[in-house]
Amino acid sequence: MSSVAKSGLRTPPRNAGTAPDIKREPKRIRRSAEEARRLILDAAEERLATQGPEGIRLQDIARDVGISHPAILHHFESREGLVSALIARTSEQLRDKMLAALKSGDNTKAEANELIGNVFEALSDRGTARLLSWMLLTGRAQSSGPSGALMTEIAGELHQRRIEGAAEAGAPAPDREDTLFMSMLTANAAFGDAIIGRYLAEEAGLDQAGIARFRLWFAKLLHDHVDGRKE
Amino acid sequence: MSSVAKSGLRTPPRNAGTAPDIKREPKRIRRSAEEARRLILDAAEERLATQGPEGIRLQDIARDVGISHPAILHHFESREGLVSALIARTSEQLRDKMLAALKSGDNTKAEANELIGNVFEALSDRGTARLLSWMLLTGRAQSSGPSGALMTEIAGELHQRRIEGAAEAGAPAPDREDTLFMSMLTANAAFGDAIIGRYLAEEAGLDQAGIARFRLWFAKLLHDHVDGRKE
């Protein structure tokens, strides 16, 4: 996995059905603007994930895709344009994953646990976290970050479930801020996990199974917290 | 605080005590190699913290310190040399802070809570976390990371205290992995807090006091966890 996948390179010449004309290979591949943009963003994302911020070089990305670097500039205006397009796309994907996570579990019952797990999973994706981290590190947060109040949204949904759960069990309604803090902790921890988690785990001698146990342990911690509050 | 502090620039000419010779101002400031290195690293650290990785440019740093950029190369060989020196120094500082945190609280009694708080504090320092993050992002982890098994060390110390605390209370000894996980969670969360924490908090409409409450909430969460396990 050291080398970047050359996604859209050299699609085989589609010999026009009837006539097997041998020399029909086009000298240039011409994609739709949309697809070209997609391929370029894919390559850029891969570079960012594997090599970090400095891996985003037009020449390299162009080579990955199998085009020349001015083609990238044609589609994105500038390197900065590519970067913000990448941020925008990743943010959107993250948002989608999050919102999908919000709908997981049976909706009426309060399977807050599973929800938390899914949120953790979505945020601790290595590529996403790295991009997010880099975005924050370089101060590109405001421009095109995960749009709006995603955090608030998640906390709100989670809180709704807790209230339902508490009502079912005849327990008092949980504190709103408590739920917000649970969400924040999950986000922070998931994010941290994606960036330094592996490093720490390795240092502590944890293998893959150990890392999995850690996530379960965390889920249980939150679960116990919620349960403990019910009485 | 937008501009970087010009630390070592233009120290006033120390008029040699008795004779007030007016023109005695030296044309060049010549520091000890050690001090020059220190000033340069300070400036680099500041740049990294405020502007991110791309803020580390020899020219800029040189201007901050008030020297010419080849002077930096003289002391650090290359930009890469400067970077690894910075990483090494920050790692060492982090290690020191951590080890200091380990000795906080009264040593015999099991004030694990305070310990956790201090560790959190040390790791969630913005500059440190940013450097660490960048170091991991760019794959400079192995070369000069926080030396050795710091994580293991911390978990070990914490575990020791838990055992003592449990013995005092006549409770069964806690699980070793449980302690490790608490440490990992703390590290992950603190790290995440430093990078995306402010962002999330702002999004959720939390002010400074709210952030403080979050930390206390987290400490209590762990505390309750430890207590709950005792019975």
Add this chain to the structure above:
DNA sequence: GGCATTACTTACATTGATGTCAATATAAAA
């Protein structure tokens, strides 16, 4: 004072990355 060492400087060389331009090829419309 004379001398050796070395922190530091100015001017220049080099490299590598982004961005520009004019030309070309390809897909689709007319």
Add this chain to the structure above:
DNA sequence: TTTTATATTGACATCAATGTAAGTAATGCC
């Protein structure tokens, strides 16, 4: 087929950042 639009290219311009070289000046030691 002809025309139009535009994705794509190669060669070049530009610029910024790192690194080099040779000389200068401060400091400590004899």
